Amino acid sequence: xxxxxxxxxxxxxxxxxDMFTLRDACQGVHVFGGIGSGKTSGSGKMLAGAYLRAxxxxxxxxxxxxxxxxxxxxxxxxxxxxxxxxxxxxxxxxFLSYELTRQGMDGVGTVTD
Numbered sequence: 001x002x003x004x005x006x007x008x009x010x011x012x013x014x015x016x017x018d019m020f021t022l023r024d025a026c027q028g029v030h031v032f033g034g035i036g037s038g039k040t041s042g043s044g045k046m047l048a049g050a051y052l053r054a055x056x057x058x059x060x061x062x063x064x065x066x067x068x069x070x071x072x073x074x075x076x077x078x079x080x081x082x083x084x085x086x087x088x089x090x091x092x093x094x095f096l097s098y099e100l101t102r103q104g105m106d107g108v109g110t111v112t113d
Contacts, residue, residue: 003055011050022054040070052078 010019033039062068075081087093099111
């Protein structure tokens, strides 16, 4: 999996000459709208796909029961199924243990930083 790191890398084409870049994503995105206005199915879906394709990570907190399935589908669709780490109110998540297991002893410096 490659990761986009150049801030001016285009993530989405918004118009013929208007691009949404990694820099834009890092500066923050807010999506506003009323109930049923398409925040999740429109802009949310497009942004999620762009972020996943770029190799970005993040934390998604889900309230709606179908939201977890939606994110699983996004991850699968964009080749990131193996990147998902799921936990809920019954399970904690030990980030240090996860990273040490993933990186081994070579990751000790990264984990402690």
